[in-house]
Amino acid sequence: MFNVEKIRKDFPILQREVNGKALIYLDNAATSQTPQQVIDAIVDYYTHYNANIHRGVHTLSQEATDKYEAARLTVQKHFNAKEAHEIILTAGTTHGINLVAHGFASILTKGDEVLVSALEHHSNIVPWQMLCEKTGATLKVIPMNTDGELIMADYNQLLSEKTKLVFVNHISNALGTINPIEEIITKAHQVGAAVLVDGAQACPHIKADMQALDVDFYVVSAHKMCGPTGVGMLYGKEEWLNKLPPYQGGGEMIAEVSFEKTTYAGLPHKFEAGTPNICGGIAFGAAIDYMNTIGFEAIDKYEHELLEYATAELLKIENLKIFGTAKNKTSVISFNLEGIHPYDIGTLLDKMGIAVRTGHHCAQPIMSFFNIPGTVRASFAFYNTKAEVDALVSGVKTAQRMLA
Structure with a gap:
């Protein structure tokens, strides 16, 4: 009950x-509140095993690493990603979108087209404008009607062999509209386009299934679903993540470094440069567990x-x-x-x-x-x-x- x-x-x-x-x-669409169970996970980290991860042989580092990677597995299971390394732990939705946009700057060329919906948050507009300015690609907009719904007939007409990317939110933060992303994804794939879905507003309400959706990229923020700020998830199909170059350079995202050449680590570490928000990642997992206990x-x-x-x-x-x-x-x-x-x-x-x-x-x-x-x-x-x-x-x- x-x-x-x-x-x-x-x-x-x-x-x-x-x-x-x-x-x-x-004001839950801006940020949700945090239950005691998640607060306890944050306090537990700083009280009992505060250490850097993936690098130390000492006990605290190994405990923190185990907890952090267990959180990644929790995120993977919740969103039904095929592989744990398809889950990139980010600073939030905006970080995830910019990571993908940066990667596609090396893929798009002049004459390519990208589609974005009229219902988007600025975070799912501005990075694509910057991408188009850098590559010469053209940004086109899927229009909306007075009910706040996307006009799907116009979307169908906008799609072409020139379309390389489609960006749409799962749920509008301003209006609450739930977009028909299943149809959007299917039709985009028919012309060979990749799809990124902004799931920031959906994640507190809908348990999105990455494999069932067959989406190429999906981004969320933990603070929308009872977790802390400053942490989130980018899901990407392995084939796409392998195509994209690293977003940032630094520690953890490398395999070998010399002054002559650097080789990059495999997924997910290729996109996780530097010390992450360790406590935030662990608390993200705790928040997902909490929401799933409610159902x-x-x-x-x-x-x-x-x-x-x-x-x-x-x-x-x-x-x-x-x-x-x-x-x-x-x-x-x-x-x-x-x-x-x-x-x-x-x-x-x-x-x-x-x-x-x-x-x-x-x-x-x-x-x-x-x-x-x-x-x-x-x-x-x-x-x-x-x-x-x-x-x-x-x-x-x-x-x-x-x-x-």
């Missing part, structure tokens, strides 16, 4: 107050109930408009009140102890499409409650009265 009150006890921060009010945390099917069902309830209640507020009304979406609601700037609403909600995000959410093209400066975004996790939704609705009504 899904027991949200029991789950909430795992998160110490949910017990604190903000501005004299009980914290209601509805992603249970999480999905509960969050969908929250989404439907919150949507219905917010739409009862006069002059409130929701942006992102896709048929298939996750627990994110972006909205505005007519005639009121979203920043002002967010500021007043904070005074009531309610944390939401306001602005363009690093997705300015989406805001330009709707011709708005930004939105108020309430994003829900499995530890939120309907009572917190009620408090949000009440807070929005209060802000509307005060700002009218």
